[in-house]
Amino acid sequence: MDLKPLKKEEEFTxxxxxxxxxxNISSYKAMLTWNDSGNINYGxxxxxxxxxxxxxxxxxxxxxxxxxxxxxxxxxxxxVFMIRSKVASFEKRRxxxxxxxxxxxxxxxxAISKIKLLKK
Numbered sequence: 001m002d003l004k005p006l007k008k009e010e011e012f013t014x015x016x017x018x019x020x021x022x023x024n025i026s027s028y029k030a031m032l033t034w035n036d037s038g039n040i041n042y043g044x045x046x047x048x049x050x051x052x053x054x055x056x057x058x059x060x061x062x063x064x065x066x067x068x069x070x071x072x073x074x075x076x077x078x079x080v081f082m083i084r085s086k087v088a089s090f091e092k093r094r095x096x097x098x099x100x101x102x103x104x105x106x107x108x109x110x111a112i113s114k115i116k117l118l119k120k
Contacts, residue, residue, distance in 0.1 A: 003068055006043035006078065015043070015080045023105045025098050027085045032106065038076040040068050045082035056090045063095060067103045 006012055014033065021032040027050070035041060042065065046057045064081050081102075 001073065001076065002039045003065060004037075004039050004041050006041050006080070011041070011078070012043055012045075012080060015078045021106075023102055024084075025101050025105075027083055027087055028098055028102070029082050029084050030102050030106075031080045031082075033078045035076045035078050040071070040073070040076060041078045042068055043078075043080045045080065047083065050083045050086045051090065053090070056087075059092065060095060063099050064102075067099045071103065071106060 006015070015031055018033045019031040020034065023030040023032075044061055044064070046060060048054075048057075051057050051060070060081075060083075068079060
C-alpha cells in the first residue's frame with residue numbers, strides 16, 4: 001500500500017468531519033477515516049508552538065511514516081497525526097513507545113478489525 005501526503009485544507013477538513021477513529025495518547029492525537037483509493041494518505045499538524053526544535057518535529061514525522069508503512073491494512077485510509085499540547089521534554093524513546101501504542105490501537109481498532117475479519 002502506498003503512502004501519500006494530504007496537502008489541501010479540504011483533505012484535512014474531511015478527516016476532521018468524518019473521523020471513524022480518534023486515538024489519544026498523552027499530547028499526541030491521531031484521527032482516521034476510510035478512503036476509496038486504497039492508499040494510506042497521511043498528514044501532520046506539528047506546531048512549533050508545542051514542539052520547539054525542527055529536529056524533533058522531523059523525527060516524529062519520520063517515526064509516524066515508518067509506523068504507517070509497517071501497517072498492513074485491507075482498505076485504504078486517511079490518517080492525521082497532531083500534537084495537542086506542549087511537549088515539555090522531548091525524548092526519542094518515549095516518542096517511539098507512543099507511536100507503537102498508536103500502531104497497536106490502529107491494529108485493534110474495531111472498524112479496522114471488522115474489515116480484516118470480513119476478508120479472511
